[in-house]
Amino acid sequence: MNNSNLADDCTDGPAPGPDLAVIIPTFNESDNVRELIERLKQSLAGCSWEVIFVDDDSPDGTAGVVREMGRNDVRVRCVQRIGRRGLSSACVEGMLATTAAYFAVMDGDMQHDERLLPQMLGMLRAGGTDIVVGSRYTRGGAVGEWDAKRVEISRFATRLSRAVVPAGLADPMSGFFMLRRELFEASVRKLSGIGFKLLVDLFASAPQPPKFKEIPYEFRSRRAGSSKLDSAVAWDYGLLLIDKLVGRFLPARFVAFAVVGVLGIAVHFLVLILAFRVLHYSFSVGQGAATGIAMTFNYWLNNIVTYSDMRLRGWRWLRGWMWFVAVCSIGAVANIGVASYLFRWRGVWVPAALAGIVVSSVWNFVATSIFIWAKPRRA
């Protein structure tokens, strides 16, 4: 290609960045992407905007569909994350990837009313407001076709959130909101980024209470694709609240790791009783089987709940399991060593045993988070 052709291909001069970035976390939403973009084009006509789909490597090829749309429209962008999961962290990374002054967060299944975006933007531009929340629980809002159980769960989750969000916010569980960049930048380093509830995280992490307004909307039915709402989301929400309440003193993941550890002890005793007392194997055989099964149980459960956002699969699962057994074996040796030393020194067995458990738990937690579920380091 000669230089004149190159010049023909690169005719664009600098163009200003968008004012508003609509951040859409996606996992398997390929059938919704085109329609959603069309709706955004209609609703945001006349605004300066872009949409960033943050896709966690969806097997249905969502990222490919977004990029295909983006080839004809510079306002359509894709951030694809590999080996990661999580709605909140996806939104945070979308916000970090834009120069816009305002960020909107919306689901990718058209349950949120995109026609409200210009009004939300107007409210922020008018000043005096940091965040506008699309609310299902203010007058004029509605939860659409939810069954009684989901309404009850949402109500319960809202009640729990009161420990960390202001009482006046009617719908802290909302996934539809728009905020100023300043609020995000002031909070971003304190965000937990755990699970689905970024709005709760934002309110609980902001250095000053955010000035908010709510705007009613009716939660629509999912247009296509399937829900990702499952019991893991409820667990992640619990972790988020723990992190916001005691995270300064004790990492939420450590609390989860310890809870799994306690369940592992229960599994250990169940297997031991079955092998030793019911099936009459020798104690060593029973204890060996119980240790192996409890360790595997702990690894399996930690991989699903404590590290749901970095879940290992396939070969990586097997490699992680081997590391887990190795790390926990060292933990067990440390446990016995510390407990025996303290017992010899002080002669009291309960504190000695507890100290052994604490040392091995901390070791297991730290070592597995370094060698198995390694988090990308924060600068």
Ligand SMILES: Nc1nc2c(ncn2[C@@H]2O[C@H](COP(=O)(O)OP(=O)(O)OP(=O)(O)O)[C@@H](O)[C@H]2O)c(=O)[nH]1
């Ligand atoms: N990037 C990313 N997006 C996700 C993940 N889990 C869910 N999402 C997206 O987050 C949005 C909300 O998820 P939904 O499954 O619709 O949750 P919901 O709206 O509370 O539940 P439904 O009413 O059943 O649809 C959707 O756009 C999902 O595609 C994830 O792990 N990573």
Ligand SMILES: [Mg+2]
């Ligand atoms: Mg949805």
